[in-house]
Amino acid sequence: MTQPSIIVDETAQEHGLAMMLADLLRQNMEQHPEKNKAFSWLRGSVAISAPDAEVALTMFFNRGSCVVFDGVVGKPDLHVKANSDDILGLSNIPIKFGLPDMLSGQGQDLVKKLLTRKIKIEGLPFHPITLMLLTNLLSVA
Numbered sequence: 376m377t378q379p380s381i382i383v384d385e386t387a388q389e390h391g392l393a394m395m396l397a398d399l400l401r402q403n404m405e406q407h408p409e410k411n412k413a414f415s416w417l418r419g420s421v422a423i424s425a426p427d428a429e430v431a432l433t434m435f436f437n438r439g440s441c442v443v444f445d446g447v448v449g450k451p452d453l454h455v456k457a458n459s460d461d462i463l464g465l466s467n468i469p470i471k472f473g474l475p476d477m478l479s480g481q482g483q484d485l486v487k488k489l490l491t492r493k494i495k496i497e498g499l500p501f502h503p504i505t506l507m508l509l510t511n512l513l514s515v516a
Contacts, residue, residue, distance in 0.1 A: 379404050379414050380440040387445040392425065392459070393432045397443050399466060400512055410512055415439045417508045422451040425459040436509075453505055454497040461494050466513045475510045 381400050387393035404410045417436040424431040424447065433448040434441055447454070455462065468485060469476040476482050488494040499506060 379411060381443075382441070383443045384445070387432060387443050390430065390432060390443075390445050392423070392428070392430050392462070393443045393445065396423070396432070396434070396513070397441075399515070400441065403512060403515060413508045413511045414441075417441075417505065417512070419452040419502060419505045420449065421505065421509055422447045422454040423462060424454065424456045425462055426456065427458040430459070452498050452502045453509075455494070456497070457488070457494040461488060465510065466515050468510060468514055470511055470514045474507060475514070 379401070381397050383390075383393050383397045400414075404414060414436075415438055418438050420433055420435045422431060422433045431445075431447050433444045433446065433451055435444070435448075455465075457465075464481070465485070468481045469479045471479075475485070477486060485494065489496070496506065
């Protein structure tokens with residue numbers, strides 16, 4: 376399997392969240408080589424916005440590569456909108472059998488925040504596999 380390619384576009388080089396998510400992807404795949412398979416399957420675009428920090432980014436995945444841009448670019452398949460703490464908290468959701476463990480405390484907290492609209496995920500009904508693969512890749516738990 377080829378090495379995963381994760382590039383932060385020059386537009387996002389000064390973007391703390393973009394750099395952090397790119398590093399998190401790299402580290403997770405280095406420490407957990409089984410995540411490379413999910414990365415090689417992921418194809419689509421995901422925007423992440425944190426209104427409290429006034430930041431947004433878009434990640435374009437293409438089966439083994441990812442480019443991160445500043446801002447919301449185009450019409451992403453998924454758009455996650457949450458405060459910055461909740462976005463960082465998504466990486467703490469444990470994975471069980473390749474899926475987010477919704478019975479864990481962190482998983483139940485996520486469900487509550489989705490139901491109360493503290494976390495919004497636009498496009499979820501049409502791209503659940505994209506979210507599942509992304510959650511798997513970002514999870515450090």
